[in-house]
Amino acid sequence: MATRVNPEFIDDLDxxxxxxxxxxxxxGDCSTVCPHADEIFKFPRKxxxxxxxxxxxxxxxxxxxxxxxxxxxCSEQCPREADPGETMMSLRRWLISRYDFTGIxxxxxxxxxxxxAAIIIIALITGAFLLYYGFTGGNIGIYxxxxxxxxxxxxxxxxxxxxGILLIFLVINAFRMWNFTMLKNTSLKVPWWxxxxxxxxFPWHFFTQKxxxxxxxxxxxxxxxxxxxxxxxxxxxxxxxxxxxxFVEALQSGPExxxxxHIFGYLASAGLLAGTIYFIRNRLRKNYIQYKKxxxxxxxxxxxxxxxxxxGIAQHVLHRTGVYEWANxxxxxxxxxxxxWLLRMPFCKWSHLLYRPLAMYFAAIRREAVRRQxxxxxxxxxxxx
Numbered sequence: 001m002a003t004r005v006n007p008e009f010i011d012d013l014d015x016x017x018x019x020x021x022x023x024x025x026x027x028g029d030c031s032t033v034c035p036h037a038d039e040i041f042k043f044p045r046k047x048x049x050x051x052x053x054x055x056x057x058x059x060x061x062x063x064x065x066x067x068x069x070x071x072x073x074c075s076e077q078c079p080r081e082a083d084p085g086e087t088m089m090s091l092r093r094w095l096i097s098r099y100d101f102t103g104i105x106x107x108x109x110x111x112x113x114x115x116x117a118a119i120i121i122i123a124l125i126t127g128a129f130l131l132y133y134g135f136t137g138g139n140i141g142i143y144x145x146x147x148x149x150x151x152x153x154x155x156x157x158x159x160x161x162x163x164g165i166l167l168i169f170l171v172i173n174a175f176r177m178w179n180f181t182m183l184k185n186t187s188l189k190v191p192w193w194x195x196x197x198x199x200x201x202f203p204w205h206f207f208t209q210k211x212x213x214x215x216x217x218x219x220x221x222x223x224x225x226x227x228x229x230x231x232x233x234x235x236x237x238x239x240x241x242x243x244x245x246x247f248v249e250a251l252q253s254g255p256e257x258x259x260x261x262h263i264f265g266y267l268a269s270a271g272l273l274a275g276t277i278y279f280i281r282n283r284l285r286k287n288y289i290q291y292k293k294x295x296x297x298x299x300x301x302x303x304x305x306x307x308x309x310x311x312g313i314a315q316h317v318l319h320r321t322g323v324y325e326w327a328n329x330x331x332x333x334x335x336x337x338x339x340x341w342l343l344r345m346p347f348c349k350w351s352h353l354l355y356r357p358l359a360m361y362f363a364a365i366r367r368e369a370v371r372r373q374x375x376x377x378x379x380x381x382x383x384x385x
Contacts, residue, residue, distance in 0.1 A: 006056040013051065015110040016097075017295040018090035023082035024048045030074035030084040035215055040367055041067055044074055044084040047091060060098045061184050063366070065091040066359030071215035071226070072289035086293055093295065096351050098180065099173040105347035112296035115344075119304065122340040130332045143324040144252050150331060152252040162342055163245050169346035170354055177355060181362055190369045198364045206357040209234060226288075233275025234353060239268035244338075255320045265316075272309045276302055301349050307337045 006012075010021050031037045031045040043064035050058050068088040075085040097106035108115040134140065134149040142148045182190065205211060212227040243251060243265055250261040279302050282291040311334040318327035345351055 005054040007054050009054045009056045013090055016090040016093040018087045020083045021051055021087055023080045029077045033073045033077045044088050048084055061180050063181050063359045063363050066356055069212040070290045075289045099176045108347050119340040123336040126339040127336045140328050141325050143319055143327055149328040152249040156248050159244055166342050173346055188369055194365045194368055201361040201364045202357045205360040229275050229278045232271035236268040236271025239264055276306045304341050
């Protein structure tokens with residue numbers, strides 16, 4: 001089957017953030033300096049070359065962009081200032097749009113107005129629905145229990161509904177990723193049992209982001225700070241998501257504090273707050289190579305998360321100090337930010353949370369399949385007369 005070439009692919013990727021691809025002349029310095037490139041996954045040079053050649057169908061089947069954590073070494077090393085690290089980031093945005101079966105991700109990445117408009121519309125619908133429910137069935141001066149404006153049982157069902165919609169999108173998109181990267185346009189035979197023996201890779205990389213920690217560290221720091229703050233942000237988000245989906249009734253009770261539940265909420269809030277401050281500060285100061293350019297969706301990401309964190313903290317304080325009326329109003333505003341945030345996840349940068357560990361899992365399977373294939377070929381050489 002012939003491979004189709006799309007000569008307009010580079011121009012299309014400009015909308016996803018890649019601006020300097022044409023500057024690359026394939027010297028290979030980027031792959032040489034990358035601590036993660038190897039004989040099987042040769043990035044970012046291979047991805048840059050496929051992009052320059054317009055091999056769109058090849059790139060959509062590759063795992064390489066997901067194996068890059070954008071430490072920025074390749075962009076710093078590039079003699080042509082082609083910024084391969086930013087190109088890999090742009091390819092991840094493009095791949096998200098390819099995995100998404102709805103076309104929403106592509107629309108959001110290519111149009112900031114469309115993304116912001118969708119967020120505002122969903123936020124207004126959420127707010128109108130919550131205010132209608134609260135005023136028709138409860139008292140704005142009661143936070144929880146009998147007669148509550150937004151009782152915890154209702155919020156629990158509401159959260160599970162939103163979470164269920166989110167899960168449907170994520171599962172379908174994850175299946176499409178697997179189809180693109182493990183089945184499409186490949187002759188590599190992968191034994192089914194490798195999916196079982198390598199399954200530990202997914203939770204390991206999900207909860208540790210260990211590959212990011214293995215990027216070359218600055219010698220003056222004993223710990224690679226970008227990894228630590230990235231991990232704190234990710235764990236904070238996951239912890240808060242679990243608390244809201246499973247333990248919302250305990251979170252909403254009060255005003256006394258249930259420490260065995262709330263302590264996790266406080267730690268998660270601290271991680272989210274530290275992460276958002278760090279990323280906003282670096283994007284404003286542009287003091288690291290990976291923050292010199294910011295796509296519109298990057299700013300929407302951190303601004304919306306900041307609103308969620310600050311309104312969540314303020315709402316909690318008002319509730320615990322007995323200012324129930326304002327706590328309820330602020331809770332509505334908080335949820336107006338949370339709902340579009342959650343529903344936006346499959347179509348934005350937060351989907352890295354799923355795709356990155358999946359890519360590490362699939363990459364481990366492919367490495368083992370290649371190793372087994374090479375072993376078979378070495379043990380059974382082809383004899384020529």
